[in-house]
Amino acid sequence: MSPSRRPRRLALLVLAGLLVVAAPVQAAQTRRPITWGAWKLWTEWSLDLQLRGNLHLAPTHDITKALYILRPALHLRRDFHQASYLCLDYQAMVAVKEDSSPLVDNFANDDWWSNSLGLSLRLGGFTGYYLRAEGVFQRTSDRRGSDNLFRLGLKTSRRFSRLRAVVGYGFGLASRLELGLGYGHREYDAPEADKQNQRSYQAGLTFLRRLGRGRWALVQYRLEHRDYLDQDDFMQQDYLQHAIMAGVRFMPGGRLSGMAQVGVAWRHFRDPVNEARVALENGADWVARVFLDFRPDQATLLRLDFTRGLLTAPSCGLDYNYLTANRLTAELRRRLWPGVELFAAVAVGRWDYNPLDPAARGHDHFFEAGLGFSCQLANGALVRASWGLDHRAAGDPGMSYCDQRYTLSLGWRR
Numbered sequence: 001m002s003p004s005r006r007p008r009r010l011a012l013l014v015l016a017g018l019l020v021v022a023a024p025v026q027a028a029q030t031r032r033p034i035t036w037g038a039w040k041l042w043t044e045w046s047l048d049l050q051l052r053g054n055l056h057l058a059p060t061h062d063i064t065k066a067l068y069i070l071r072p073a074l075h076l077r078r079d080f081h082q083a084s085y086l087c088l089d090y091q092a093m094v095a096v097k098e099d100s101s102p103l104v105d106n107f108a109n110d111d112w113w114s115n116s117l118g119l120s121l122r123l124g125g126f127t128g129y130y131l132r133a134e135g136v137f138q139r140t141s142d143r144r145g146s147d148n149l150f151r152l153g154l155k156t157s158r159r160f161s162r163l164r165a166v167v168g169y170g171f172g173l174a175s176r177l178e179l180g181l182g183y184g185h186r187e188y189d190a191p192e193a194d195k196q197n198q199r200s201y202q203a204g205l206t207f208l209r210r211l212g213r214g215r216w217a218l219v220q221y222r223l224e225h226r227d228y229l230d231q232d233d234f235m236q237q238d239y240l241q242h243a244i245m246a247g248v249r250f251m252p253g254g255r256l257s258g259m260a261q262v263g264v265a266w267r268h269f270r271d272p273v274n275e276a277r278v279a280l281e282n283g284a285d286w287v288a289r290v291f292l293d294f295r296p297d298q299a300t301l302l303r304l305d306f307t308r309g310l311l312t313a314p315s316c317g318l319d320y321n322y323l324t325a326n327r328l329t330a331e332l333r334r335r336l337w338p339g340v341e342l343f344a345a346v347a348v349g350r351w352d353y354n355p356l357d358p359a360a361r362g363h364d365h366f367f368e369a370g371l372g373f374s375c376q377l378a379n380g381a382l383v384r385a386s387w388g389l390d391h392r393a394a395g396d397p398g399m400s401y402c403d404q405r406y407t408l409s410l411g412w413r414r
Helices: 003-021 191-196
Strands: 034-036 039-052 065-079 085-097 112-124 128-140 158-171 175-188 198-212 215-228 239-250 256-269 283-297 300-311 320-337 340-355 363-376 381-393 401-413
Touching: 175 191, 215 256, 239 283, 256 300, 283 320
Parallel strands: none
Antiparallel strands: 034 039, 039 065, 039 401, 065 085, 085 112, 112 128, 128 158, 158 175, 175 198, 198 215, 215 239, 239 256, 256 283, 283 300, 300 320, 320 340, 340 363, 363 381, 381 401
């Protein structure tokens, strides 16, 4: 079969999958882990058949491609006494285009892969001293790049790690005090991307006071230092960022859970100028973090997620050294019957750039949407079908794009 017909063949496979899983299915049972003493292991294997409308996120034309994505995952857990546990998670991904193979040179040039290891640990009870720690270690070459969309749409091989630890003390069940420390590292393989290599150090102090059943008030201070490793001396984007926030936390167990915070953040740059010897500008703005789950009944989940914060501009600090990022996401999940779930989501966002002289003020607008369903069978088999839209209207037309994704996932869980 010719390569031009393969996307059509994939679309037919997706349609066939939709017709199959639309029929009534056997009720899915609770996932039972493999056990070794106190250790529990869950596994998942998934093959995604995906049709992408704009693979490279090009601004002026579409590059429609079919992708085959293999995603194995392992989850290992050990529970101790009370609220103490240790979790290890491994996730991998190999994505191959319809017209390439991992056995030829095209794999190194255009296909991508990812390996990720996660760690989470909690020691201690609900009162007195406790410790929470989590870490992520990733080696990947996917096309997303970074949180500020650096090298968007291009294969971007990089190493990423993030570590965070919180030491806390619970004063009975009335209040808590937490000290947090964190470290992050991102380093790219491509020489043209080395100016984005960076380390970050974080520290924070949080005080929580119980308001009532399931509700806590919190006040938080956070400090972050960002160090760019391969930028020229005396002309770097290194900065210190402070943030003070206050809000309410809703503990799981009731209809409403999550957190709502609002505050102010300000950023101070270490060096006076960038590589073009243009003066960098310190900045401040109000920030917010809202993450709320609402369950009107046992079969329905409504999720609201809003973030507003300062973000490094994806231009190496030449025209814009930071931006204010806003993003609002609404998600709905509905369980039709045991094992079958519908889901839908929509997100809107806006970036407001801080211009450096003589650059003009810039704005980017984002719109994302998704729709699909999943079906979990009693024998562990999993079928998921989804559609996704990703659209960016950028102030720079060369950074605008629109991409649609149709995905059929066939997998197995244990």
